Amino acid sequence: MKITVVGAGAVGATCADNIARKELAEELILLDIKEGFAEGKSIDMMQTAALLGFDTKIKGVTNDYAATAGSEVVVITSGLPRKPGMTREELIGTNANIVKGVTENILKYSPDTIIIVVSNPMDTMNYLTLKTSGLPKNRILGMGGALDSSRFKYYLSQELGCSPADLNAVVIGGHGDTTMIPLIQHATWNSIPVSQLLSKEQQDKVVAATMVGGATLTGLIGTSAWYAPGAGTAAMVESIVRDEKKLISSGVYLDGEYGQKDISLVVPVIIGKNGAEKILDFKLSEAEQGAFNKSADAVRNMNAVLTDMN
Ligand SMILES: NC(=O)c1ccc[n+]([C@@H]2O[C@H](COP(=O)([O-])OP(=O)(O)OC[C@H]3O[C@@H](n4cnc5c(N)ncnc54)[C@H](O)[C@@H]3O)[C@@H](O)[C@H]2O)c1
Numbered sequence: 401m402k403i404t405v406v407g408a409g410a411v412g413a414t415c416a417d418n419i420a421r422k423e424l425a426e427e428l429i430l431l432d433i434k435e436g437f438a439e440g441k442s443i444d445m446m447q448t449a450a451l452l453g454f455d456t457k458i459k460g461v462t463n464d465y466a467a468t469a470g471s472e473v474v475v476i477t478s479g480l481p482r483k484p485g486m487t488r489e490e491l492i493g494t495n496a497n498i499v500k501g502v503t504e505n506i507l508k509y510s511p512d513t514i515i516i517v518v519s520n521p522m523d524t525m526n527y528l529t530l531k532t533s534g535l536p537k538n539r540i541l542g543m544g545g546a547l548d549s550s551r552f553k554y555y556l557s558q559e560l561g562c563s564p565a566d567l568n569a570v571v572i573g574g575h576g577d578t579t580m581i582p583l584i585q586h587a588t589w590n591s592i593p594v595s596q597l598l599s600k601e602q603q604d605k606v607v608a609a610t611m612v613g614g615a616t617l618t619g620l621i622g623t624s625a626w627y628a629p630g631a632g633t634a635a636m637v638e639s640i641v642r643d644e645k646k647l648i649s650s651g652v653y654l655d656g657e658y659g660q661k662d663i664s665l666v667v668p669v670i671i672g673k674n675g676a677e678k679i680l681d682f683k684l685s686e687a688e689q690g691a692f693n694k695s696a697d698a699v700r701n702m703n704a705v706l707t708d709m710n
């Protein structure tokens with residue numbers, strides 16, 4: 401198994417680190433545009449191999465796409481992160497060009513790969529990758545729901561005083577401060593609905609904290625988060641590589657599911673060796689479907705910016 405991670409910054413390097421520790425690939429290429437950066441990070445990570453006991457060979461390259469040839473999975477993290485006070489959507493001007501160029505270069509050497517898009521604004525970057533690559537829709541996935549659902553579990557666990565691992569909770573919609581939809585009515589603690597355990601105020605607090613989870617960390621750190629984003633992406637890679645068929649909220653192209661067409665949004669997806677193998681199209685309540693439609697409108701407006709940029 402050969403995997404490439406594009407962008408050796410905070411998220412890309414953390415994702416690569418997780419992939420190596422889990423030994424998901426024999427060969428892992430880390431590519432960055434900044435001279436020597438991916439090489440340095442890769443050597444640093446390889447110098448943990450003796451300590452951590454993994455066998456993955458990590459190689460860093462500066463913009464050398466030939467080195468990525470034959471990658472079965474490619475993760476795209478290249479692009480600017482937001483600064484405090486910014487929205488993810490404000491990154492579109494810079495990141496659209498980066499993601500488009502990276503996708504074109506990757507496909508020259510790995511025409512049948514599965515791509516996971518992380519760069520923000522993710523829903524629109526994933527849509528752009530779908531349109532740029534011409535790959536079948538099952539081979540393009542956006543990372544956002546894995547992270548947001550894990551954040552949702554974190555905030556629920558804080559309120560319930562329980563282990564996040566005992567929770568089942570899912571975020572759908574867009575990966576944006578106002579577009580994500582934490583499905584609180586469906587969340588359970590070992591099968592017990594959390595709506596029966598938390599007051600309405602507590603539920604509202606958890607939902608609000610989840611929605612601005614990324615902005616909160618950006619405010620604290622000065623740039624956006626990387627540990628949970630890197631781990632969320634690696635979890636998706638693992639489900640592909642090990643053909644786990646895990647149900648992970650992910651950005652996928654919708655063709656009628658949840659009443660939406662020609663858009664990428666986050667919904668529950670079975671992820672296996674063929675990428676997005678099945679979208680679980682379950683019935684939302686009227687309020688949830690209304691929120692989903694509003695998110696779709698917002699993401700569609702962002703997607704329209706891509707046309708204006710051309
Ligand atoms: N979808 C999510 O849930 C999620 C989570 C966290 C971060 N992000 C996004 O991921 C992106 C990366 O975040 P980060 O914190 O790692 O940023 P970072 O600045 O630490 O790293 C980005 C890297 O991309 C590289 N890069 C820029 N243009 C490139 C190109 N054309 N080819 C190859 N490499 C290039 C930069 O040199 C840099 O090393 C941002 O857009 C951020 O908003 C998304």
Ligand SMILES: O=C(O)C[C@H](O)C(=O)O
Pocket residue numbers: 481482488520547613614615618624625629
């Ligand atoms: O918040 C950000 O800008 C980065 C990422 O999308 C996140 O949710 O951590």
